Amino acid sequence: MKGVLLVNLGSPESPTAKDVKPYLDEFLMDERVIDAPKWLRTILVRGIILQTRPKKSAEAYAKIWWEEGSPLVVISERFSNKLKTQTEMPVALGMRYGTMSIKKAMQELKDKGVDDVLLVPLYPHYAMSSFETVVVKVLEEQKAGFPEMKITTLPAFYKHPEFIKALSESIKDGLEGFDYDHILFSYHGIPERHIRKSDPTSFHCKIDGTCCNVNSVAHNTCYRHQVYDTTEMVKAYLGLKEEQVSSSFQSRLAGDPWLKPYTDYEFERLAKEGKKKLAVITPAFVSDCLETLEEIAMEGKEQFMEAGGVEYKHIPCMNDNDTWVKVMAKWVNDWHATDKLDVVPST
């Protein structure tokens, strides 16, 4: 029987340093997130980062935490519950890190008789540290405990016309009544090194922010390439002018150079250039989370206003909005009916 496995990133159990620490440990000890040799990763993560970050992160989580729990988890559950009403197939939700594990979700599907699984990483773009680590973890769990399960993965959908339409419509709704000067597309950053890793033979992606050749062999896995595609397609769908839109990268950790331009520097640049009314969208995330609700909606606003901005609006992610649920339902139901995925493959 066929079933759907939705996977998102996951959150700590509570916004306390005690619960944030094991969550960050699991997250940052992932070799696809901090891709240093294990001995060095251990020193970096356990010897340095985990000494101070859990307290700081817990304070940030406390600012955005809901009565029902972590926004990312609650929103993913709402999305999953709505999807269940639009498909005959069993649907289970797992998280890459934390206690709502992928293994539990796979067991839930198995208990319902599922042996043919459509894996849906809840990320529009492919990065080693997001999409790839989910796929690898699911395949590890399959090998260890569910050898009878066939796994098919929904490809990154960053330029699928139905995704672009749903995203653009949600942006249009979010912008209603807001007389903006500029829209900033702020994507989660990754270290530049990760881009090189996805394109080891020739490093096409230019550091100045322009993207690599669409025909490049790296197109499949070049995260930067993909996010610029999303920006261009939303821009075209909404009929936005070149000078009204720009893209940037948020959430970097100290150390290596990450993808540029950095979102926090862009707030300053835009304000200084006279873009006083700024809308910010975060299309690397399908669900609002710490990185959108705290870093962008709260911190970002403060940074922009301090730099001379006058009005600021964070446009929410698609979350469990009906249009987005419908798009996902169509993709999974098409796979159910035909065994094929009506999703533009990322080639």
Ligand SMILES: C=CC1=C(C)c2cc3[nH]c(cc4nc(cc5[nH]c(cc1n2)c(C)c5CCC(=O)O)C(CCC(=O)O)=C4C)c(C)c3C=C
């Ligand atoms: C959009 C996809 C994501 C990519 C790519 C990604 C890469 C990446 N992240 C870190 C470090 C951290 N990220 C943190 C939070 C976080 N990251 C994503 C998504 C991607 N990360 C989400 C959805 C969230 C929010 C989780 C939530 O509970 O709401 C955090 C934890 C918070 C903090 O302490 O700041 C860290 C750390 C790295 C190093 C990385 C690529 C190498």
Ligand SMILES: [Fe+2]
């Ligand atoms: Fe992250």
Ligand SMILES: [Fe+2]
């Ligand atoms: Fe590229």
